[in-house]
Amino acid sequence: MTQAELAEASGLSRGYVSSIERARVNATIIPIGRIAAALDVVPMFIFTGANDDELSRGFDKLRFLPAREATQVLKDWARGIQRSFTREE
Numbered sequence: 001m002t003q004a005e006l007a008e009a010s011g012l013s014r015g016y017v018s019s020i021e022r023a024r025v026n027a028t029i030i031p032i033g034r035i036a037a038a039l040d041v042v043p044m045f046i047f048t049g050a051n052d053d054e055l056s057r058g059f060d061k062l063r064f065l066p067a068r069e070a071t072q073v074l075k076d077w078a079r080g081i082q083r084s085f086t087r088e089e
Helices: 003-010 014-021 029-039 043-048 052-063 067-085
Strands: none
Touching: 003 014, 003 029, 014 029, 029 043, 043 067, 052 067
C-alpha cells in the first residue's frame, strides 16, 4: 500500500502519513487507530508486529505472573517499542 493509498483509506493527509513514517511527528492514538483500521490490523500490531491472537496470549500470560514480574515484562516490552521508534541519526 502506498502512502497515498494509506492516507486516503485512513482519512489522513499524505504528508502526515509520511511524517509518521519518517518519525518526524509522534502520532496520537486517533491517527494510529485510523491507520490500523485502514490496514485491517489491531492498533498494537503497529507497535509490536504481533497479531490479535499473539497479543491475547501474551496478555493472558501476564495475568498469572506475580505483579512484580508482570510489571518488569511490561517495562521491557515498552523499552523494545521505544527502541523501534528511535531514529538512528
